[in-house]
Amino acid sequence: MASLQVSQLSFRYETTEESSPLLDQVSFHLKEGDRACIIGKNGSGKSTLLKIIAGLLPSVSETILLNEQHHPRSALFKGLVAYIPDKPLVYDALTGIEHMTLIQSLWKMNQSEKEVYKKTFLSLCDAFDLTHALKMPVKQYSLGMRYKLFFNCMAARSPELIILDEPFTSLDEASQMQSISLLKEEFSDQCVLFTSHQRYLYSELGNRFLELDHGQLNEIER
Template sequence: MSESHHDHHDCCAHHAHHHELVIADLTVHYRRVLALDQVSFATSCGNRVALIGPNGAGKSTLLKAIAGLVPRTSGTIRWRGTEVRKWSREFAYLPQREEVDWSFPITVRGLVEMGRYAQTGWWRKFSAADNAAVDEALESLALADLQHRQIRELSGGQQQRAFLARAIAQEAHVLLLDEPFTGLDRNASRLLADLLGKLSHEGRLVIASHHDIDTAGKLFDEVLVLNTRELAFGPAVETLTVDLITRTFAAQKAAV
């Protein structure tokens, strides 16, 4: 990409309207099961986008497909005018907390350092710039005092912040979060919401699956309502209508 060497804030904050993520007719199958059916939407740097839909709607699949973690059957993903065919270091995926092996013996700093391998490759020694990027990420996510703790010793909110710090150290522009607020207490949720607002204000694009319709309008700028296909996409306050939400979740309630 022609602009990949630009300073991060140059690249996103000052030219946000140039840095679009465009998903077109994205279709994904798991074996023979249709998980996503021709999903299309476009957004850009500086936005927080919520993925809303019932269980099994394809929210996690969409995040993983954008991140290049699951193959697509068809469709395109374009970022900053260039088609993304597989994985891009400008995308960072944060899994659901229950999918992470928290017993893995690694410190907070070690986890954040993993974000730099996307920049350096696994074979090159860390430079002063790499260490500075890790320090800056730890500071920005208020984790400097916890950097030598094992990740298993952290609270849920601190664990989420550690993964965000890894993404910041990676210099990712697009943050793909799978149910980041699940299991957090009110205080941790408020802190995470503030952090996501800060990251988007700095010019990053935040896309997150989210299960709480009541808070979506406060936490996110845009909403994609999904149930295998995209049912609606637009500004959160306009998109989250009672009628649309009722229809989106009706099939799930009928099945219970």
């Protein structure tokens, strides 16, 4: 059963103790099926918080547990987390299929894992109407297609925790709604943590809402 526990997470960009922390003793818990949206003003630390939880930034202090045991700097933790930023990390010279095989290689999957990953990846591409483009080099993709490809590469690993920073901003409204429906249906057993400034998107996708203000994170009603 997927779960995320964050306790007393603090972060500051300056190293002096006199500087105010961007994140101050942040604590929250997600359980299986939670799709939690972090809301806050620009510069409030939303993206920084996501990167710390994903293990991409160190914090001053924290306890972060996935499924009650995995630390974000461990290889096992990173294998159970999919971090998807707003700008997709893809390579122009590679095709969509070559991105799939690259992920299989980077994560050192055995043959059985490769087959499961490929099946899931192709299924997601079919759902996102991307199958026709998988043999094309990514330099021919639109920004929306690039985002779909990267999302599929990450989500096909069947992570326990999906972290999305301003998701689906490069997609048209129809594709956004399709993506929201897919997340709700296909990843209902995972934890989803995301940020968004688009009210209709976070209202449709989120079932919990956390407001980040002056370093403090508090749950709010929506």
